[in-house]
Amino acid sequence: MSEALIAVFPGDGIGPEVTAQARAVLERCGERFGFPLRFEEAVLGGVAIDATGEPLPQASLDLARQADAVLLGAVGGPKWDDPQSKVRPEQALLALRRELELFANLRPIQIHPRVVDAAPLKREVLEGVDILFVRELTGGVYFGQPSERRQGAAGREAVDTVVYDETEVRRVVDLSFSIARGRRKRVTQVDKANILATSRLWREVTREVAADYSDVAVEDVLVDAMAMHLLRRPADFDVVVTENMFGDILTDEASVLTGSLGMLPSASLGSAENSFAHRAGLYEPIHGSAPDIAGRDLANPLGSIMSAAMLLRHSLGREEAASAVEAAVNAVLDDGLRTADLNQPDTRQVGCAEMGAAVVEKL
DSSP states (O other): OOOEEEEEEEESTTHHHHHHHHHHHHHHHHHHHTOOEEEEEOOOTHHHHHHHSSSSOHHHHHHHHHOSEEEEEEOOOGGGOOTTOSOOTHHHHHHHHHHTTOOEEEEEEEOOGGGGGGSSSOHHHHTTOEEEEEEEOSSGGGTOSOOEEEEETTEEEEEOOOOOOHHHHHHHHHHHHHHHHTTTSEEEEEEOTTTOHHHHHHHHHHHHHHTTOTTSEEEEEEHHHHHHHHHHOGGGOSEEEEOHHHHHHHHHHHGGGGTOGGGOOOEEEOOSTTOSSSOOEEEOOSSOOOTTTTTTTOOOOHHHHHHHHHHHHHTSOOHHHHHHHHHHHHHHHHTTEEOGGGOOTTOEEOOHHHHHHHHHHHO
């Protein structure tokens, strides 16, 4: 049995803390289910800037290219927030996605029954919520050129460019319909077609793809309406596909449904001969580096641990292990363990390390 190489980029802030727990879970899965794993760590983000002057050093990129999967913590923090700086931690993420051709970001929104009351919304609104966001990851305003500040006739001005071509749209929309076939057979495409030409292209291509999936229902929803629907009727949605920036914003909003940003995992995937499994990918919780709690054992590692479950499923093809991790997380929540971000009555507050150890013990 060949050994799988996992590249680990702990990153900044709480990244090293949550990534350590996800790695421990992966190691336990390898032992329990009998598959060998090898881990190699490298710097990325702010710590990489401090060490090398670059957010994504060549050695880190080379490791990512060689790996079967990449596990990432978080990047960024006040230390590197100077808006005038030409080198920023977030540039590492954009470069890594581009270099590894990771065009689809999967962000599942599922709510554990025992955590419903941690969310600010009514229980009846949250019951039955199971959404999979598919966010396009390598196009749009985050990558468009020109993107710059400059001196104009009236003083300082800035420009950002939104660009999509039909190939970029088609591949992520096609993936979304393929996934929906294995779920509840509904796709919602989110755009701003009443204003943006790029959004009108998204609608056109989505309808063309939908013709090949007659068994899957499809609807188009404006992004401002979707922002409202997520808080009023989130259980109505199955697979939601959208462009880069809209997906970034909407999934952060959707974190309120789970009670905490710390609960949410993600997988960034590229192509693999039209097969949804066995894809090289990058796996990370969707939260940021939370520098205010870094090093204090207060972070919630469950988003990172659930990202590890996605890694097992999508890059290593280890469905049994992935399901075991998800069951272990559910069991720990059933036992009433909570990190500080999920402060609920009649539960026991634990730190990041103890929460991770509890999941490993369940495995």
